[in-house]
Amino acid sequence: MGFAAWLARRIAYAAGLLAAVAILNFSLMHLAPGDIVQTIVGEMGGASEETIAQLRKSYGLDRSFPEQLGIYLGRVATGDLGTSAYYNQPVLNLILDRVPATVLLVVAALGLAITLGTFLGVMAARFPASWLGAVVTIVALFGFSAPVFWSGLMLLLLFASVFELLPASGMYDVAQGATGIAYALDVAYHLVLPAGTLALIYLALYSRLSRASMLEVLGSDYVRTARAKGLSENKVVFKHALRNAILPVVTVAGLQLSAMLAGAVLVETVFTWPGMGQLAFESILRRDNQLILGILLLSAVLVIVGNLLTDAAYRFIDPRIKTGG
Amino acid sequence: MVEETGDGRPETKARGLWREAWSVFRRNRAALVGLALLAIIALVVVLGPMAYPVDPFDIVGAPKARPGAEAEAPLGTDYLGRDVLAGLIKGGRPTLLVGFCAALITALIGITIGALGGFYGRWVDGVLGRVTEFFQVLPALLFAMVLITLFAPSLLTVTLAIGIVAWTSMARLTRAEYLRIRELEYVRAARSIGASNARIIWRIILPNAMPPIMVSATLATGSAILFEAGLSFLGLSDPNIMSWGLMIGSNRNYLREAWWAVTFPGLAIFVTVLAISLVGDGLNDAFNPKLRTR
Numbered sequence: 001m002g003f004a005a006w007l008a009r010r011i012a013y014a015a016g017l018l019a020a021v022a023i024l025n026f027s028l029m030h031l032a033p034g035d036i037v038q039t040i041v042g043e044m045g046g047a048s049e050e051t052i053a054q055l056r057k058s059y060g061l062d063r064s065f066p067e068q069l070g071i072y073l074g075r076v077a078t079g080d081l082g083t084s085a086y087y088n089q090p091v092l093n094l095i096l097d098r099v100p101a102t103v104l105l106v107v108a109a110l111g112l113a114i115t116l117g118t119f120l121g122v123m124a125a126r127f128p129a130s131w132l133g134a135v136v137t138i139v140a141l142f143g144f145s146a147p148v149f150w151s152g153l154m155l156l157l158l159f160a161s162v163f164e165l166l167p168a169s170g171m172y173d174v175a176q177g178a179t180g181i182a183y184a185l186d187v188a189y190h191l192v193l194p195a196g197t198l199a200l201i202y203l204a205l206y207s208r209l210s211r212a213s214m215l216e217v218l219g220s221d222y223v224r225t226a227r228a229k230g231l232s233e234n235k236v237v238f239k240h241a242l243r244n245a246i247l248p249v250v251t252v253a254g255l256q257l258s259a260m261l262a263g264a265v266l267v268e269t270v271f272t273w274p275g276m277g278q279l280a281f282e283s284i285l286r287r288d289n290q291l292i293l294g295i296l297l298l299s300a301v302l303v304i305v306g307n308l309l310t311d312a313a314y315r316f317i318d319p320r321i322k323t324g325g
Numbered sequence: 326m327v328e329e330t331g332d333g334r335p336e337t338k339a340r341g342l343w344r345e346a347w348s349v350f351r352r353n354r355a356a357l358v359g360l361a362l363l364a365i366i367a368l369v370v371v372l373g374p375m376a377y378p379v380d381p382f383d384i385v386g387a388p389k390a391r392p393g394a395e396a397e398a399p400l401g402t403d404y405l406g407r408d409v410l411a412g413l414i415k416g417g418r419p420t421l422l423v424g425f426c427a428a429l430i431t432a433l434i435g436i437t438i439g440a441l442g443g444f445y446g447r448w449v450d451g452v453l454g455r456v457t458e459f460f461q462v463l464p465a466l467l468f469a470m471v472l473i474t475l476f477a478p479s480l481l482t483v484t485l486a487i488g489i490v491a492w493t494s495m496a497r498l499t500r501a502e503y504l505r506i507r508e509l510e511y512v513r514a515a516r517s518i519g520a521s522n523a524r525i526i527w528r529i530i531l532p533n534a535m536p537p538i539m540v541s542a543t544l545a546t547g548s549a550i551l552f553e554a555g556l557s558f559l560g561l562s563d564p565n566i567m568s569w570g571l572m573i574g575s576n577r578n579y580l581r582e583a584w585w586a587v588t589f590p591g592l593a594i595f596v597t598v599l600a601i602s603l604v605g606d607g608l609n610d611a612f613n614p615k616l617r618t619r
Binding site: 144157262280287299 | 459462466467470471474547551554558559570581594601603
């Protein structure tokens with residue numbers, strides 16, 4: 001299958017999946033006790049029957065559930081995610097304002113985890129008798145077992161409170177009001193702790209995975225051939241084996257995106273990083289339904305796009321895969 | 326090496342596998358340490374509150390007292406003056422309870438969906454595969470948070486929410502095992518003597534698919550505990566039940582002045598999940614002869 005046809009099929013499929021996500025979320029909101037009108041009336045300190053009926057009508061709540069669902073899906077299809085009751089602003093704008101911060105955090109953490117993790121894992125496989133194996137094991141056990149919000153707080157205590165090396169919260173220094181390169185550096189400086197915390201979990205995964213995968217590849221026939229040709233061990237490992245050993249790392253990276261978003265919610269809360277996770281948490285506490293629906297839908301979009309990129313990367317790294325569906 | 330008894334049932338082979346696995350597990354020092362840690366934690370969590378009957382919500386002394394500074398609170402007090410040790414001992418209960426129950430739900434849903442999809446194949450697998458993919462795309466933590474706030478935070482809603490969002494990897498694993506095992510000789514033999522589908526699915530394939538499922542269920546318990554801790558940390562669990570995550574969440578703004586109230590409960594979660602991971606790794610090695618050379 002050509003790349004274009006493959007992509008078109010995947011996009012059509014993704015659209016169906018997203019519609020299902022939207023339907024489920026909307027139905028859940030509908031099922032749950034309480035609605036926006038009750039909240040508003042509560043804030044007003046009570047209202048007459050007439051006002052309530054009028055409010056219900058203005059929010060479209062007087063219609064039947066299928067009708068409401070149909071209207072909602074129609075709106076979503078045209079890119080209108082509704083208005084946030086709390087901010088009184090279009091949901092899409094609110095979310096899009098926050099997406100860059102979360103994407104920056106997740107991509108930085110993922111990049112750090114994959115690079116460092118693969119490096120550790122490959123080196124541990126390359127020098128099996130060295131202490132690197134023990135490092136991988138310890139990193140893996142810590143990363144799998146420590147709650148991410150706690151390791152974040154511990155890093156914060158260590159690097160922001162005890163040593164005062166790094167900022168404890170936020171994405172940039174408001175007082176500085178820097179622009180251009182100075183601003184980018186300031187953001188990078190604030191990014192170190194949150195991204196490092198989030199990377200910790202995945203560092204564990206990638207270092208273990210790449211070590212196992214490398215050990216397997218090093219036992220295969222073509223590696224023996226490469227060695228028999230008299231190539232140096234470094235050339236065998238880094239030129240011949242690495243490309244194949246990295247495949248599972250790429251697959252897992254894609255599958256982890258959803259979990260990574262979950263981690264981002266917690267990390268953003270710990271470091272008051274102004275991303276989507278923080279917005280989601282606040283909107284859930286405020287029962288800002290339109291905003292919640294929008295965030296759930298856009299998170300699903302992010303996960304789907306991530307999976308798509310993974311598959312594309314997979315096809316790029318391994319040219320044997322041409323039928324991937 | 327099929328060691329079958331007269332009636333053609335593969336149980337004998339399965340039992341042999343368990344015994345062999347135990348003999349490997351027994352020699353794995355890390356796994357034994359994990360098991361011992363788990364036993365100690367279970368003992369403290371179950372019996373501890375009787376031996377140390379301090380209410381973790383009671384204010385026992387000055388706020389933010391250092392560990393050792395006050396006789397009433399050996400591990401210090403939190404920002405309100407509540408006993409950190411009492412919280413550690415009592416707070417393990419909801420964390421472990423929710424973790425185990427949620428992992429059980431995860432296993433039940435995952436095994437059922439994976440088994441049916443893997444066994445029947447064709448359209449059943451197609452439909453269940455789509456359902457699995459759908460739940461993989463949902464942002465797990467956010468969706469669980471929404472479920473919990475919509476239907477009032479309690480231990481039950483938290484357990485159900487975790488179970489509902491976390492089963493997909495178990496389903497994929499079970500499905501793969503069923504796909505492999507359903508083509509094996511003893512399954513064909515069972516079919517040829519007229520065993521019903523239900524019998525083949527639950528009595529014949531399931532015991533043989535158990536080893537990887539057990540490993541995955543063990544690790545799922547660890548993730549469910551971390552998940553519960555995360556939710557309690559965010560304040561999305563029953564506020565009237567002390568838990569390790571809640572302790573960290575309520576004290577995190579006082580990290581500088583009272584680091585112990587955040588550090589100790591986190592350590593408790595860490596050690597618990599670490600013990601479970603060690604046991605899970607040990608099981609994995611015990612069931613996978615191929616990995617033993619590592």
